[in-house]
Amino acid sequence: MHFPLRPRRSMLYMPGANARALEKARMLPADSLILDMEDAVAPDAKAQAREQIVTAVNEGGYGKREIIVRVNGLDTAWGKDDLYAIAKLPIDGILLPKIDNLQQINDSIDQLNAAGASEQLPIWIMAETAACMLNIASIATHPRLAGIVMGTSDLAKEIRAKHTADRIGMLVPLSLCVLAARANGLEILDGVYLNLDDEAGFCVACEQGRNMGFDGKTLIHPKQVDIANQIFSPSGAEINHAQEVIHAWEEARQASKGVVVVNGKLVENLHYEESQRILALAGAIKERHGQTI
The missing domain is CATH 1.10.287 (Helix Hairpins)
Incomplete structure (x- = not known):
């Protein structure tokens, strides 16, 4: 599938269980928003997050911001209900977590089709497991795939890599995913930077990601948006x-x-x-x- 060019310098996670955050997102200068039902939401708040995201998207008001919803995996108690709830929403994409192989994508698409989703709805995946890194060359060939989001926190935990300033333990998986994305005409977003008080370190991480070939940075706080927008924009x-x-x-x-x-x-x-x-x-x-x- 062909997807039009759009800036994705900043892709901000917004927890679906936080109604105030979903409202605030309408005013933030982020290029893209990930309305999150997965990692940013506690198990006892999953249903609430799903309901609030559906309500927020239907109310609109997000302007030209790209709206992507991250669902829970089909191997959880919430994944199927998440897909059915958002299948017909006016969103720009669905983000599938912890993808290890092509079959997981196909299984999710089957659920979306059964729920009446458009066949043109873009699919994004989280690349955040060791198995995904080993299979990314084949995963990236899926015809419905629009982009890849690096889940560096989960990946670092799984492969036991340390969070260092130079990200030496992550350079191979990051580069593998960039190569797979470019070979298949996909967008790719770098992982999050966790230290909100380290602006200098965040700038270095953004510059490194840009130099490696990423289209933008995923973010966990609005204070990171302006820096990401600046660094990932052509000078x-x-x-x-x-x-x-x-x-x-x-x-x-x-x-x-x-x-x-x-x-x-x-x-x-x-x-x-x-x-x-x-x-x-x-x-x-x-x-x-x-x-x-």
Whole structure:
């Protein structure tokens, strides 16, 4: 399936059991919201979270923010009811947790189909288990998949990796998932940063994620949104360079020149295509924020 380009620099988890958080989310500058029925919700509040998310989505008011609902897995007592409750909601995607293989995705889609969900409803997965890392190349080929969200907290616990500033224990799984996403035209979001009082560390983590190829960062608090938006946006210098590359490339093609040089560096078709992507993303960000969100 083809999904339109949209900015996903910041993807903020909002606990479904917290009605105030669901209301506040309507005013936050996050590109995407994950309305959560799973990890952010205590077992005795699952039904309440489901009901409040359904009510909040139906009431609307989220503007151009992307709305994704994270459900509980089908291997829990709540998963099937979650899928049935949200199957027909006006949302932008469903996020499936703890996916280890393709069959789990198909089982969830079967439940959604039985509940009357549109076949165009995008499916997202959490990549947060060791089995998922070993199977991500095949998982990412699913035709309904729109994107991957890294669940680095659960993954670190399972593989017994330490949370270090350089994330050395996570670099292999993170890179595997980026490769799988890019090979299949999927979006991919980096995992959360847990220390809310460490702004400098959060900036470093965002920059590392961007340098690794992630489209944005998943967040656990509104105070993280502005930083993620800034770091995952094309800079003014990047936009200017992209414009120069496109102009020089197109001018050279019209003149039938075989070599293109911009600022002393050789430019090839791959640079031209990446420059187009950068400008398209910058345009999508500008269009989104040019109106009330």
